[in-house]
Amino acid sequence: MNVYARKATGLVREVSPFSTFVFNMAGQPTSVLLATSVFLALALFPGGSIWLGFAMALGVALVISVCYGLFTSAIPRSGGDYVLVGRVTHPVIGLVSSFFWTSGVILSIAFIALAFVTVGLGPSLTALGLVSGHESLVTAGNDLATSEGWQFGIGTALILGSAALLAGGWRWTTRIMNGFWLLMMLGLATVFLVLLFKSHAGFVHSFNQFAGSVTGEKDTYSSIVASAHKEGIDTDPAFSMHNTWPTWALICSLTLFAWLSIYISGEVRRARDTTQIKVMAAASTVHIAIAFVLATLFFSTFGHDFFVAINGLSESESYPFAAPPFYTFLTSIAGGSTLLSWWLLITFAAAFPLLMIPNITIAVRTLFAWALDGLLPARFAQVSSRTHAPHYAIGLTVILSVAVLGWAVTNGEGFFSVLVEAVLVQLIAMILIGVSAALLPYRRPEAWRASATTRRLFGVPVISIAGVLLAVLLAAVFYVYMLYEGLNIDRGHFFRDVAILFVASLLTFFAARAARLRQGVDVDKLASEIPPE
Amino acid sequence: MGSNVEPLTDPVAEGRRIAEAAAEREVTLRVLGGVAVAMLCPSSRRPPLAREYADIDLATTASAKDEVSGLLESLGYRGDKEFNTLHGHRRLYFWDEVAQRQVDVFVDEANLCHRIALRRRLESVPLTLSLADLTVLKLQVVETNEKDFLDICALFADHDLTPNDSGVNSAYVADLTASDWGLWRTLSMVSERSEQFALELPGFEAAELVAERLRLLRSEMEAAPKSRGWKLRARIGDRKRWYELPEEVR
Numbered sequence: 001m002n003v004y005a006r007k008a009t010g011l012v013r014e015v016s017p018f019s020t021f022v023f024n025m026a027g028q029p030t031s032v033l034l035a036t037s038v039f040l041a042l043a044l045f046p047g048g049s050i051w052l053g054f055a056m057a058l059g060v061a062l063v064i065s066v067c068y069g070l071f072t073s074a075i076p077r078s079g080g081d082y083v084l085v086g087r088v089t090h091p092v093i094g095l096v097s098s099f100f101w102t103s104g105v106i107l108s109i110a111f112i113a114l115a116f117v118t119v120g121l122g123p124s125l126t127a128l129g130l131v132s133g134h135e136s137l138v139t140a141g142n143d144l145a146t147s148e149g150w151q152f153g154i155g156t157a158l159i160l161g162s163a164a165l166l167a168g169g170w171r172w173t174t175r176i177m178n179g180f181w182l183l184m185m186l187g188l189a190t191v192f193l194v195l196l197f198k199s200h201a202g203f204v205h206s207f208n209q210f211a212g213s214v215t216g217e218k219d220t221y222s223s224i225v226a227s228a229h230k231e232g233i234d235t236d237p238a239f240s241m242h243n244t245w246p247t248w249a250l251i252c253s254l255t256l257f258a259w260l261s262i263y264i265s266g267e268v269r270r271a272r273d274t275t276q277i278k279v280m281a282a283a284s285t286v287h288i289a290i291a292f293v294l295a296t297l298f299f300s301t302f303g304h305d306f307f308v309a310i311n312g313l314s315e316s317e318s319y320p321f322a323a324p325p326f327y328t329f330l331t332s333i334a335g336g337s338t339l340l341s342w343w344l345l346i347t348f349a350a351a352f353p354l355l356m357i358p359n360i361t362i363a364v365r366t367l368f369a370w371a372l373d374g375l376l377p378a379r380f381a382q383v384s385s386r387t388h389a390p391h392y393a394i395g396l397t398v399i400l401s402v403a404v405l406g407w408a409v410t411n412g413e414g415f416f417s418v419l420v421e422a423v424l425v426q427l428i429a430m431i432l433i434g435v436s437a438a439l440l441p442y443r444r445p446e447a448w449r450a451s452a453t454t455r456r457l458f459g460v461p462v463i464s465i466a467g468v469l470l471a472v473l474l475a476a477v478f479y480v481y482m483l484y485e486g487l488n489i490d491r492g493h494f495f496r497d498v499a500i501l502f503v504a505s506l507l508t509f510f511a512a513r514a515a516r517l518r519q520g521v522d523v524d525k526l527a528s529e530i531p532p533e
Numbered sequence: 534m535g536s537n538v539e540p541l542t543d544p545v546a547e548g549r550r551i552a553e554a555a556a557e558r559e560v561t562l563r564v565l566g567g568v569a570v571a572m573l574c575p576s577s578r579r580p581p582l583a584r585e586y587a588d589i590d591l592a593t594t595a596s597a598k599d600e601v602s603g604l605l606e607s608l609g610y611r612g613d614k615e616f617n618t619l620h621g622h623r624r625l626y627f628w629d630e631v632a633q634r635q636v637d638v639f640v641d642e643a644n645l646c647h648r649i650a651l652r653r654r655l656e657s658v659p660l661t662l663s664l665a666d667l668t669v670l671k672l673q674v675v676e677t678n679e680k681d682f683l684d685i686c687a688l689f690a691d692h693d694l695t696p697n698d699s700g701v702n703s704a705y706v707a708d709l710t711a712s713d714w715g716l717w718r719t720l721s722m723v724s725e726r727s728e729q730f731a732l733e734l735p736g737f738e739a740a741e742l743v744a745e746r747l748r749l750l751r752s753e754m755e756a757a758p759k760s761r762g763w764k765l766r767a768r769i770g771d772r773k774r775w776y777e778l779p780e781e782v783r
Contacts, residue, residue: 010778012645012780013780266615
């Protein structure tokens with residue numbers, strides 16, 4: 001007879017593996033990054049192979065999944081890098097890592113709010129107006145994308161809406177997040193189907209017919225390629241490994257953050273076993289698979305040279321349209337239907353609240369974890385008696401995010417010069433998590449023994465191998481960002497900002513520790529504990 | 534509130550101490566799980582049903598959980614701050630540093646393989662949950678381990694089925710399963726397995742009695758009129774998973 005070996009009562013946590021998978025995919029919605037990031041590499045780094053970039057990015061993502069998944073199975077607590085790094089190394093290192101990561105997150109929240117208007121709604125409305133021939137929609141799209149008032153108003157509404165959702169508790173948050181994800185996936189499926197059944201010749205015909213009314217030319221398709229050549233854009237370059245590295249770094253934006261569920265692992269079901277590894281790996285693989293399939297279709301239906309050319313021209317004066325050359329715009333032209341354009345607008349816009357939810361959650365969970373350890377006033381660790389959400393931490397996140405959004409709207413140049421550093425600052429935190437994972441079996445052997453695996457390779461724990469490998473890979477991504485000017489990092493500016501964050505985190509830690517010591521609380525001890533869950 | 538008394542080494546004695554302290558302070562708190570079975574079933578303390586107890590499980594109401602936290606801290610336990618903040622509306626964890634033993638407190642319900650509402654049942658009997666609730670909580674475990682089987686044997690060896698809470702209240706169990714096909718499916722399945730376990734357990738003199746009582750419980754569950762939801766879910770049957778698998782957190 002079958003008798004099981006369960007030792008303890010057991011626990012069913014709140015967030016299901018499917019919602020965890022969605023949460024991890026939401027950290028970098030495929031639809032937005034395919035439109036705004038991945039294909040920029042084609043013109044920026046001619047000869048760089050996006051196919052090799054996809055494979056290399058997936059490789060990094062799988063190492064991240066193994067390393068972070070195993071690490072969080074050892075310490076399934078909410079708070080992410082702050083808890084993982086701080087518990088294994090030292091609380092002050094945890095706070096430094098967390099300061100780096102959370103600053104990036106707050107900047108990202110403001111950016112998502114701004115991009116919802118300037119990348120999501122504005123260009124989509126303009127594209128819809130162009131395709132449907134409604135000038136008023138083109139004007140509305142342009143107004144939205146350029147008006148500071150609309151940017152701040154709608155951006156703030158998105159932040160407040162997402163925060164209100166979180167304040168309502170997990171049940172509604174996961175339902176609505178999964179709904180946005182489904183919309184995004186349906187939009188991508190629509191793009192796939194439209195382009196699958198549209199021949200290249202058919203697209204060229206549709207495009208010329210559409211563009212003719214804007215440019216007055218019969219063959220705008222060819223003239224765009226010719227304009228790109230005039231601007232020095234090589235649309236059919238020979239393979240270049242040198243340019244594949246920055247292409248890889250850009251494509252990594254699709255997969256680098258498919259592990260954000262470690263911030264809520266105290267609430268994720270089956271956090272103790274390999275579920276986290278599986279959902280992280282699945283999220284990255286789905287991202288890359290979609291990007292691979294759609295890129296193949298974009299090149300075959302739109303035409304390789306044309307697609308490189310139109311992406312390369314998007315910021316130049318030779319670009320003839322008011323809407324940017326996102327695949328959604330080109331697919332709307334291919335489909336030639338107002339209904340299709342509306343549908344693509346809705347599904348594309350859905351990706352922004354989807355992206356907002358994990359970002360706000362991360363900031364909230366981090367502030368919550370700081371407060372639990374005494375690094376912030378205790379009220380930030382309080383939860384609502386009705387919804388069980390940390391409402392004070394949510395409120396603080398909203399205030400910080402809206403303030404940064406205000407800065408972003410009024411001083412776009414200053415904001416974007418700092419924003420490009422966010423990914424690098426976050427890479428530092430991710431490298432610290434990798435190093436801490438490598439140290440786990442030696443610094444906290446009892447936690448390591450409780451993790452999903454204690455296997456060793458050549459006598460070395462798997463998590464240590466994964467941690468070191470990950471730290472090296474992420475350091476390589478970091479190096480590529482620093483090396484290639486096309487990735488827009490101002491090194492002097494970056495190191496200055498890192499120094500500011502570093503000093504601010506140290507000041508916060510030691511000030512909080514001194515204040516708590518006067519109250520008889522030992523922060524070092526409190527922030528080192530791993531409760532025997 | 535600082536601790537003024539250290540927990541006792543024997544989990545059953547400690548479970549009783551906690552329950553009595555709660556009763557004395559008029560805090561709604563009941564013992565459940567193996568420790569409660571041991572408190573109510575003398576045969577659980579003798580071979581072949583005697584076993585070790587790794588932890589203590591308790592149940593309370595949402596309105597009493599703050600009082601329970603204060604009580605347990607005064608009895609020498611340390612709460613898991615993060616867990617209790619995030620999950621305290623349905624579960625609390627406390628830790629006994631000396632015995633390295635955990636106390637789980639269910640709040641209002643037990644959300645395990647099935648969701649079992651406890652709030653209205655907490656005051657059915659003093660100190661522990663009622664025999665029927667203990668039975669349901671044991672029989673709803675899909676991945677039944679040896680300790681669960683031994684506890685089920687002890688419950689049915691020492692207590693007959695009754696229409697009220699003086700014994701195992703079979704009317705209540707049948708009523709619960711009449712509206713929840715999944716619970717009915719698991720309870721039927723595990724009670725069959727328990728019957729087989731009892732009959733194969735070496736030196737267990739009450740095996741036939743336990744088997745007979747388990748069969749009777751199943752027939753009462755079978756006979757109870759079922760809800761429309763139960764019938765609709767029954768059409769899908771085992772094709773869709775009907776239970777959760779709680780994770781081991783230690």
